[in-house]
Amino acid sequence: MRRDVRILLVGDEGVGKSTIITSLIKESFVAHVQHVVPEVTIPPEVTPENVTTYIVDSGAGPQDRAHLESEIRKAHVICVVYSIDNPNSFDRIPTYWLPHFRQLGVNVPVILVGNKIDLRGGEVTNEALEDEIVPIMNEFKEVETCVECSAKLPLNVSEVFYFAQKAVLHPTAPLYDSRDHVLKPACVAALRRIFKICDTNKDGILDAAELNEFQRKCFDAPLQLQELEGIRAMVQEHADGGVRDGGLTEAGFLYLHTIFIQRGRLETTWTVLRKFGYAEDLRLTEAFLMPRFDVPSDCSVELSPLGYQFFTDIFETFDKDQDGALKIDELDEVFSTSPGNPWATQKFPDTTLSDDTGAVTLQGWLAQWSMTTLLDHKTTLAYLAYLGYPGESQTEALQVTRARKLDRRKGKVTRNVFLCYVCGAAGSGKTALLRAFAGKPYNPAYEPTSKPINVVNAVDLDGSEKYLVLQEFGSRYEAETLRSSKKTDQPDVIVYVHDSSDTNSFSYISNLRQQYSLDHIPTLFVATKSDLDLALQRHEVQPDVYCRRLSLQVPVSVSVKDGQLADVFHTICRIAMNPNSAIPGGADRALTPAARLRMYFTLTAILGGCTAALVVLFRNVRTPLGLGGWGAPWSSWLLGVGGRR
Structure with a gap:
């Protein structure tokens, strides 16, 4: 205002x-x-x-x-x-x-x-x-x-x-048509959304408790019993169907606001609208949908306990048949106070856990919001507002994690949601691996990945539940992602997938590592299609030798078709929890290029000083030992270890 x-x-x-x-x-x-x-x-x-x-x-x-x-x-x-x-x-x-x-x-x-x-x-x-x-x-x-x-x-x-x-x-024009003496459509839509949010048990009426909470939120004062009775009596007398089972229906709620406006009390309706985030054009304001929420670089965003509780309550409220899953019609009702399902373009619910009918389970629902918050916390902030988060600000439903670099330096990871990039040649089985993680059946038909795919699931690690997000980019977007230092700072783990039955599959990921600077990311190699005959890879060394030279564990062999996954997703999470255990070449490679450069110059200075000290030492030490002994002249010792000339 x-x-x-x-x-x-x-x-x-x-x-x-x-x-x-x-x-x-x-x-x-x-x-x-x-x-x-x-x-x-x-x-x-x-x-x-x-x-x-x-x-x-x-x-x-x-x-x-x-x-x-x-x-x-x-x-x-x-x-x-x-x-x-x-x-x-x-x-x-x-x-x-x-x-x-x-x-x-x-x-x-x-x-x-x-x-x-x-x-x-x-x-x-x-x-x-x-x-x-x-x-x-x-x-x-x-x-x-x-x-x-x-x-x-x-x-x-x-x-x-x-x-x-x-x-x-408190302008009249956005709310009321003075010629026809009715609320305008945009005003009706806004008030209907407010009614749905305030109807916390979703029974289609505002009972005494819900009306009191509405009054407290908008006007900082509860309704007196006499006032409540007066409202119900007036609505019941003048609005057909305005009262049911002692509560105010949507029709009654709209009638009340019509009366407020007709009697010149526009400030009442505007107070309600503004409390629920509406501007004068009857659109939700940017400040309401996107309150300030600063995220330092190298940090990620997760749901706080309050956020998980809110989304759990939403799930349980809209699971009308109490079957432990949200069907399409129940999801439609969940998102009726928003612009729509935020994952409609992502093949949801293929991205998370669902039951045999395709309805989203509670675990899948919470996992999906965990992934959304990690990848695009602004969407979560907006939907907390759309869905009627009851707190003072929806920012309290989110929390910022400690920086990844600090986690790695301390050797203790404090986050609960991990991001894993899955890279590999076309046809190597990346999509099948993602589908298996989301609990989807194996699909033998090959479909090239045309756009990035994200899936999420919960992983139990020693009694602690973590959420793991797997991202596959497809050949069109993979190079674009890996050449961006900003994007390669985001994953907790990178998984290189090769088809163990395809002789050329491993060379692709070897070339990826050579082309892009990725060795600061904890790494795991996965060999898919272990149900097929093992092929000798056309590469200078075989995958197991390649991994050992990098001080990494040998590739984990899996067969999605046979359901033999070798606990690979737990392995990914354990690497995310202990990132220094899987840095190619050793933990010191986890340093950024700039940090490695600083370390190089520091070591050069130290070693230079040590060399100077050794030269002084050998020039001044004289011993009676013979040629080739430790006390021999410096040049003689060099010749002794230098081999034939």
């Missing part, structure tokens, strides 16, 4: 614009005022809405035209003043003033102000006033309301500016 309001008064000469402003400031009538009073600033603490208010006067003469048009363009709301004793000043509102605003391209709320009601003879009913104003409001949607006042008495002067403030801070 904005923190300042600029109110401009316009109208024909002599209608009393300057007098209205003076009466507000002086709280009494001033007979003689200047032609145009200076701009007035009212501090926030003396306004009902606690906003800074600027009140601007204007003249209507030819000499005032340039200033008037400038102020019209700067105004947040325009009060068009007419005089009760001058019908022509009223007639010029639809024929001159309102078309003039549109001609200038200005679209702000307009308040019609009828001044000098003290000069009217006889009583005027609300119905008679409505007959005059409604045709103008029907033609010009920017007209919010009409207020009659008297600057002389003074009467209703403060109400003029109160309604002007409300027109800016």
Whole structure:
């Protein structure tokens, strides 16, 4: 909500614009005022809405035209003043003033102000006033309301500016169709979403407890029993189906807000909308969906215990048949308060655990959110908001982990969700390995990977549950990923997959390692299709020798087809937990290239100093030992170990 309001008064000469402003400031009538009073600033603490208010006067003469048009363009709301004793000043509102605003391209709320009601003879009913104003409001949607006042008495002067403030801070136009007297579709959609979120047990009604929680969230005060009974009685009397089983239905909830708006209590509906993240265009604000959440480099993001509890509660609430899985229709209901399923383009639920019917289990549901949070925490933040996270901020449902480099240096990993890159030649069995990890059946038909694939599952390590995310890129994206130092800093493990029955498969991953700088990543080699005949690899050394030279364990042999996976996923997680155990060439290779360079220069300096000391030592030491002994001259010793010349 904005923190300042600029109110401009316009109208024909002599209608009393300057007098209205003076009466507000002086709280009494001033007979003689200047032609145009200076701009007035009212501090926030003396306004009902606690906003800074600027009140601007204007003249209507030819000499005032340039200033008037400038102020019209700067105004947040325009009060068009007419005089009760001058019908022509009223007639010029639809024929001159309102078309003039549109001609200038200005679209702000307009308040019609009828001044000098003290000069009217006889009583005027609300119905008679409505007959005059409604045709103008029907033609010009920017007209919010009409207020009659008297600057002389003074009467209703403060109400003029109160309604002007409300027109800016709590506008009618986005919420209500004044011609048809109904809520606008965008307003209905927003209120329906709010109703669904507040209906925590999803039984289609807001019971007393849910209404109280709604009242506390929006207005910081519980509903008194008498108030609750009064609401139910009014809705039941005027809205068909508005009350059921003693609770407020969606129809009743919408009816209440319609009544609030029709009675001029727009601030009530706007307070509700803003508490649930809506801006004036009735879209959820960026600040609501994406609150500030800083993630240092080399750190990752996981769900906190509060986050896991929230998603567990969501699962259990929408699992209506209590079969331990969310079916398609139940998932649709889960995401009915959001733009839709966030994983619709990812072949979900193939990415996680599901039952035989394809319904997502609780373990698969939590694993999927763990993966989403690791790979794109902003999506999780937004969906926590969409789904109605009940805390003060959805950021408390996430937590930032310790930096990977610090974990490796300390030799103790504190994270619970691990990322593993799976690389290898086309047809080597990477996709089959990912499908097996997600509990999907083996598919003998080969389909080339055209875009990155992510799967996730929970892995039990000594009674502690970890989540492992496997990523396969496909030949189109693999090189792009591996050449990016930013992306190669992200995985906890890299798995090189080769087809043990294909003589050329291992050369592909050997070339990958030579082409890209990947030796800082803990590494595992996997040989797939162990059910087929083992082929001699066309490579300078065979895979087992290659791995031993890198101080790594030999390739883990698996057969997805036969279900023989050799506990490979536990092995990956154990490597992630103890990264220094699987660095190619030894743990010191885990250092970044820059750190290795610094170490090189340090060692060079140290070794240079040691060499100088040795030279001095050998020049000064004299022993009676013979040629070839340790006490022999330096040149003789070199010849002795240097072999034939």
